[in-house]
Amino acid sequence: MSPVPFQHHHQPQHLKVLLIQKPPSSIPVESHLISKNFHVLKAWESPELLEQILSSHADSIQALICYDDGTNVVDAGFLRQLPALRLVVTITAAVNHIDMAECRQRGIAVANSGMVYSEDVADMAVGLLIDVARNISASDRFVRHGLWKTKGGYPLGFKLGGKRVGIVGLGSIGSEVAKRLEGFGCKISYNSRSQKPSISYPFYSNIKELAAKSDVLIICCELNDQTHHLIDREVLLALGKEGVIINVGRGSIIDEKEMVKCLVNGEIRGAGLDVFENEPDVPKELLELDNVVVSPHKAFSTLESIESLCQLVVANLEAFFSNKPLFTPVIG
Numbered sequence: 001m002s003p004v005p006f007q008h009h010h011q012p013q014h015l016k017v018l019l020i021q022k023p024p025s026s027i028p029v030e031s032h033l034i035s036k037n038f039h040v041l042k043a044w045e046s047p048e049l050l051e052q053i054l055s056s057h058a059d060s061i062q063a064l065i066c067y068d069d070g071t072n073v074v075d076a077g078f079l080r081q082l083p084a085l086r087l088v089v090t091i092t093a094a095v096n097h098i099d100m101a102e103c104r105q106r107g108i109a110v111a112n113s114g115m116v117y118s119e120d121v122a123d124m125a126v127g128l129l130i131d132v133a134r135n136i137s138a139s140d141r142f143v144r145h146g147l148w149k150t151k152g153g154y155p156l157g158f159k160l161g162g163k164r165v166g167i168v169g170l171g172s173i174g175s176e177v178a179k180r181l182e183g184f185g186c187k188i189s190y191n192s193r194s195q196k197p198s199i200s201y202p203f204y205s206n207i208k209e210l211a212a213k214s215d216v217l218i219i220c221c222e223l224n225d226q227t228h229h230l231i232d233r234e235v236l237l238a239l240g241k242e243g244v245i246i247n248v249g250r251g252s253i254i255d256e257k258e259m260v261k262c263l264v265n266g267e268i269r270g271a272g273l274d275v276f277e278n279e280p281d282v283p284k285e286l287l288e289l290d291n292v293v294v295s296p297h298k299a300f301s302t303l304e305s306i307e308s309l310c311q312l313v314v315a316n317l318e319a320f321f322s323n324k325p326l327f328t329p330v331i332g
Helices: 029-035 047-057 100-106 118-134 136-144 147-151 172-182 207-212 233-239 256-264 303-320
Strands: 016-019 039-042 061-066 087-090 109-111 164-168 187-191 216-219 244-247 270-273 292-294 329-331
Touching (some): 016 047, 061 303, 087 303, 100 109, 100 329, 109 303, 118 172, 118 216, 118 244, 118 270, 118 303, 164 207, 187 207, 207 233, 233 244, 233 256, 256 270
Parallel strands (some): 016 039, 016 061, 087 109, 164 187, 164 216, 216 244, 244 270, 270 292
Antiparallel strands (some): 109 329
16 A cells, blocks of 8 residues: 655745656656655756756755666765755665665665565566466467468466575565465475574575575675575576576576576576666567576566555655654665
């Protein structure tokens, strides 16, 4: 359910909100802010415009909205140009693009997207897995290209029920993935920063060991210094020739070059990928493989989740400036 915004005691038009990046066209957060009469400062058209905005408004900008697009980083240097800043809101669940230590030191609150996307990303992870298992996209192409008539039957896929699924990152998304796959009769195990006492699934602190005990590895964790290239060649080889990898986390969690080699050489069975290391560039080798399903980083995007996200951004702003608790605090 979408949050109900608190009533704030300030005039929104006096609350300056800096947007340092143009939100994706699918996320109309700007129009939601304007409809609530926030003073929106759009700084993405050029570096010169950003400098001009900072020159004119730095002492009165209290809130910043950003997201992880792989290029713009809200680092300490940037934050120090905003002496009046009190709140950073990111429209992603990940906060690896924000200098959290600087925010803590400055007393700047940070809010993220919380669990708005979790169910949709989990649906996509399961969808990618089913597609890889049953060759849905590949057999669709087979039929469309007239090959059913000329070549006959299509090669067999594999059954999902009973498969051993290792989930990397059992947070809100990973937990939703596990819940769905239990319904298919899959055997769940997981790797996470630490074992979760309330969870009965087998826990593996060693990612290579988890891969060796899994038929499918699903990446749901966040990207940080510890998880960059966490899935390397050794982990992929441990997953093995019958293993499938699904990634709905971030592209750089997997060593993409090594994954491509493994797929091309038949060292793993297949992959379902919503994210890539150098988006929107996708290795051409992946596009030539029928055992690989690709998606343009849209696991989080549904009409419902985007509307909820925009409402959440406004609700966090209104709550904060009413001295109420944030709905989705990373730093309260």
